Amino acid sequence: MSVIFAILFYLATLVFVVGLLSRISLYARTPAPLKIPTTPAPTTKTGVVFRLTREVVFFESLFKANLWTWAMGWLFHASLLLVTLRHLRYFTDPVWGWIAFIQPFGVYAGITMLLGLCGLWVRRLFVERIRYISTPSDHLWLVLLIIIAISGLMMQFVSHTDVVAVKSYFLGLLHFSIGTLPADAPLMLHLFLVFALLALFPLSKLLHAPGVFFSPTRNQTDDCREHRHLSAWGSKMESEN
Amino acid sequence: MADITAPAYRTIPIIPALKPGAMEGKGPFIANEKHQEALGFPGQVPDDWHDKAIAKMGELLSKFRSLRVYMDACVHCGACSDKCHYFIGTQDPKNMPVARQDLMRSVYRRYFTFAGKYFPKLVGARDLTREVLDEWYNYYHQCSECRRCSVFCPYGIDTAEITMAAREVLASVGLGQKYSNEIIAKVHKIGNNLGLPEPALVDTLEGLEEDVKEDTGLDIKFPVDVKGAEVLLITPSADFFAEPHIDGLIGYAKVFHATGTSWTLSSMASEGANFGMFIGNYEQLRKVALRIREAALELGVKRIIVGECGHAWRVAYSFWNTLSGVGDGADETDRFAQMLQKQLDHRYKQPTHICEFTWDLIQRDALKFDKSKNDQHIITMHDSCNVARGSRMGDLPGGQFEIPRNIIKAVANNFVEMDANTTRERTFCCGGGGGLLTDDLMELRVKGALPRMEVLNQAVEEHGVNYMAAICAICKTQFSKIMPVYGFDRRMVGGVHQLVSNAIILGDK
Numbered sequence: 001m002s003v004i005f006a007i008l009f010y011l012a013t014l015v016f017v018v019g020l021l022s023r024i025s026l027y028a029r030t031p032a033p034l035k036i037p038t039t040p041a042p043t044t045k046t047g048v049v050f051r052l053t054r055e056v057v058f059f060e061s062l063f064k065a066n067l068w069t070w071a072m073g074w075l076f077h078a079s080l081l082l083v084t085l086r087h088l089r090y091f092t093d094p095v096w097g098w099i100a101f102i103q104p105f106g107v108y109a110g111i112t113m114l115l116g117l118c119g120l121w122v123r124r125l126f127v128e129r130i131r132y133i134s135t136p137s138d139h140l141w142l143v144l145l146i147i148i149a150i151s152g153l154m155m156q157f158v159s160h161t162d163v164v165a166v167k168s169y170f171l172g173l174l175h176f177s178i179g180t181l182p183a184d185a186p187l188m189l190h191l192f193l194v195f196a197l198l199a200l201f202p203l204s205k206l207l208h209a210p211g212v213f214f215s216p217t218r219n220q221t222d223d224c225r226e227h228r229h230l231s232a233w234g235s236k237m238e239s240e241n
Numbered sequence: 242m243a244d245i246t247a248p249a250y251r252t253i254p255i256i257p258a259l260k261p262g263a264m265e266g267k268g269p270f271i272a273n274e275k276h277q278e279a280l281g282f283p284g285q286v287p288d289d290w291h292d293k294a295i296a297k298m299g300e301l302l303s304k305f306r307s308l309r310v311y312m313d314a315c316v317h318c319g320a321c322s323d324k325c326h327y328f329i330g331t332q333d334p335k336n337m338p339v340a341r342q343d344l345m346r347s348v349y350r351r352y353f354t355f356a357g358k359y360f361p362k363l364v365g366a367r368d369l370t371r372e373v374l375d376e377w378y379n380y381y382h383q384c385s386e387c388r389r390c391s392v393f394c395p396y397g398i399d400t401a402e403i404t405m406a407a408r409e410v411l412a413s414v415g416l417g418q419k420y421s422n423e424i425i426a427k428v429h430k431i432g433n434n435l436g437l438p439e440p441a442l443v444d445t446l447e448g449l450e451e452d453v454k455e456d457t458g459l460d461i462k463f464p465v466d467v468k469g470a471e472v473l474l475i476t477p478s479a480d481f482f483a484e485p486h487i488d489g490l491i492g493y494a495k496v497f498h499a500t501g502t503s504w505t506l507s508s509m510a511s512e513g514a515n516f517g518m519f520i521g522n523y524e525q526l527r528k529v530a531l532r533i534r535e536a537a538l539e540l541g542v543k544r545i546i547v548g549e550c551g552h553a554w555r556v557a558y559s560f561w562n563t564l565s566g567v568g569d570g571a572d573e574t575d576r577f578a579q580m581l582q583k584q585l586d587h588r589y590k591q592p593t594h595i596c597e598f599t600w601d602l603i604q605r606d607a608l609k610f611d612k613s614k615n616d617q618h619i620i621t622m623h624d625s626c627n628v629a630r631g632s633r634m635g636d637l638p639g640g641q642f643e644i645p646r647n648i649i650k651a652v653a654n655n656f657v658e659m660d661a662n663t664t665r666e667r668t669f670c671c672g673g674g675g676g677l678l679t680d681d682l683m684e685l686r687v688k689g690a691l692p693r694m695e696v697l698n699q700a701v702e703e704h705g706v707n708y709m710a711a712i713c714a715i716c717k718t719q720f721s722k723i724m725p726v727y728g729f730d731r732r733m734v735g736g737v738h739q740l741v742s743n744a745i746i747l748g749d750k
Binding site for chain 2: 023026027030031032033034035036038039040041042043055059061062064065066069073123124127128129130132133134135136137138140203204205207208211212214215216217218222223224225226227228229230231233234237238
C-alpha cells in the first residue's frame, strides 16, 4: 500500500507540474493581438500589478458582482491557502518557524474551508441560475474538496492518525526512499483525493488559477495611444501590402 | 414594431426567473451570398462545414490569448449570470453571459480538451452539430459585445471576445449576419455605412451649412476633402443626417468655428463606425481602419479627431495604433507606423475624442457659453458601453466618464445622475450595440433596453429628467426608436455636443 501511494504521489506531482507548466507556456506563447483591458484600467505596469494583486488576493471583481458568492469563495480560498501552508510541515525538517506559527490557525482554516465549500455548493444546488449553468463536474469538484476537507478534519478531531509516521513517509519520498504509510482509512482517502486533484488540475477548470494572470482584460496596461501594440502575426500583414 | 410591447419594469433589483427557450429562433437575418462573398466569406454553408468550423476555432485559439484563456478559466461561479441586459430583458437563460460562453465552451471541450474528448457528459461537452451551429447563430447575435459581464468576472472573462470568435467561425462557414456584412461592404465600396457617395455627402453638408446659417446668421463650414487642414474629423455617418445625431455634428462644427480650427471631413473615410469589430474579423477591422490612415496621409492632416460614437471610439482609442499606426510610440524601425506618426502633431493625443478637444478648450477658457440656453433640459448621462469599458479620455483612468460630464456641467445648469449601479463602468448597453441595430432584431432591442429604461424612469420620476445624453450614434438611434415603446418622447435622447451647440456663444470677436 505504501508503494502504491508512493507511485500515485510521484505520478500526480509529475502530471501537475508538467501539465501546469505546459498550459502556462501555451498561454504565454499565444499572442494578444489587440489591447482589450476592461477600462477604467491602470495606465502603468505598476498599476497592473496592483490590479492583479487586488483581483487575486481580494477577488475584487467578484466582490462587485455578488456578495454571497464572494464571501463563500473568498472564505474557501483563503482557508485553503492557510491549510496548504500548514501542510508544509510534513515536507520540512526542521519545520520553518512561520509554518509552526500558523499551525493552530490552519486547523480552524480546515473548518472554515469546509463552510465555504458547503456555502458554494448550496448556492450551486439551490439558486436557479447557477444550477442551470452547472455541469456534473462542477458538483463533483465541490464534493471532492468537501471530502478532502472532512477526511482531513477527521484525522484531527475523530480518529488520530500517526502524523509523525506520515511525516517520515513523505520526507522519505522527497529523497526517493519509500517508508511505511500508516494504514488509516481517512488518511488514504485524503491522500488519494488530493493526488486526484493534483493530477486533474491542469485538465480542468482549476486552470482559472493560472488563467487570471494571463487574462488580457486584467493584465494589459491602458497605454494604447502612447505605445504601438503589435502581435507578430498582426505586423506580418503590414509587410504583405 | 406595433406588435412588440415593452416588458414591465421590475421592482429593482430583482433577478428575473428563467424562461428557457424564450428567445429561441429570434436571431437576425443571415447574409446572402452576395454580402458574404463581398467580404471573402463563403456564400453558402459548405458540405464540410463541420471540419472547417473546428479548424477555424483552432486557428482563433492559437491567435487570440483572450479566447484561449477564457475557454479554460471559467468555473461557473455565476458572477456574470445576472449582469446582461439581454438576459434581464428576455429571461432566456442562454442570454446569461456564462451560458452564452458555454455554447462555444462545450464544443471547445469536446474537440480541444482531454476531459471533453473522453468524458463529454461529465464536463458538459458536446459535438458540433448543425443544431448547435444554429444555436450559436441565434444567441451569439443576442450579445452586443458591451463587456458589462467582464467587469464582474473574477478572471476578467470577456464574453465579447467569445461572441466575436463565434461570429467569425459562423461567417467562415457561410453564416454571416446580413446587417453587419452588408454595411461593411458599403464602407469598402463607398466610404461609409450608409452608402452615401461623395456628391450626395457634399450636397448634404452644403444644405446643412445653409440651415445653420439661417439659424445663427454665421458662415459655419462643413468642409470635405480639404488638403492641408489641421484636423481630420472621423465621425459616424449617421451624424450627417439622422436625428438627433446631426445636432451633434453642428455642435462640433461650432466648436471648430469658435476657435478658428481648420478642419475637414474625408469622402473616402466618411465613417467612424467599424463593423469589423462586431463580426470579430481582424482583417476586416484592419481594412476598415486603414481607410482612415489613407485619408490622413492624403490630406496631410496634423490631428485626427473622432466624433460621438461608442464602438468607433473604442476602435480608434484602443485599436487604431495597432491596426493603422494612428497614435504615438511606434518603434524607430517601424516604417509603416512612422510614415503617419511623423506627420501627426504629438502635442496632442492621437486620436483625440471630440469631447477631449472641447473640454480642453473649455479649460483654457477658449469657449463662451450661455448655460441658460439649456435650462429647458434636466439632463442625465447614459454612458455608452464601448466608451465606458473599452476606452479612455484624458490622462486619467475614468476620464471617459468625467470629461463628458464636465462638458455638460459647463454648458448646462441641470445635471443629475442615474442609479450608480447602472452608470460609468457598470453602465447598461442601450440594447442595440454590437451589430444588432437592425429591424429584424426589434424584439431583442426592445427587451434589451429594459434595464436602462427602468433606471431612466426612476430618474424621470425623482428628478424630472427630460434629456438623456449619450455619446454614441448607436445609442442615439436605438433609444430614439425604442423609447416610444416605453412611453418616452423619442427626442429625450441627444448628444453631448447637441447641448454644446445650444449654449455656445459665437459671433465676431
